[in-house]
Amino acid sequence: MDLEERIKKIEERNKKVELDKTWETSWTRKIFIMILTYIVVIVYSYLIRQYDNILLSSLVPVIGFTLSTLSLKLIRKIWEINYNK
Numbered sequence: 625m626d627l628e629e630r631i632k633k634i635e636e637r638n639k640k641v642e643l644d645k646t647w648e649t650s651w652t653r654k655i656f657i658m659i660l661t662y663i664v665v666i667v668y669s670y671l672i673r674q675y676d677n678i679l680l681s682s683l684v685p686v687i688g689f690t691l692s693t694l695s696l697k698l699i700r701k702i703w704e705i706n707y708n709k
Contacts, residue, residue: 643704652703656696661688 647653665684672680 643707646707647700647703650703652699653696656699657689657692660692660695661685664688664691 668684
């Protein structure tokens, strides 16, 4: 591998790392995490209709965060397309 190819690979990796950093701090990501967590809390609260069980209620943020991170892949792809325009 010659020097130019190595430099090109490093530049490509740097672009990916910069895009990752931008995504992590983007308002799009933050807003979708908030919205999805809020939806999970509403559904969860509606289903259990019991607000005095601390162990059960403590699951809400964990479930909401987990579901939001799983669903953010699609949102990120859309964000990347619009970010690179």
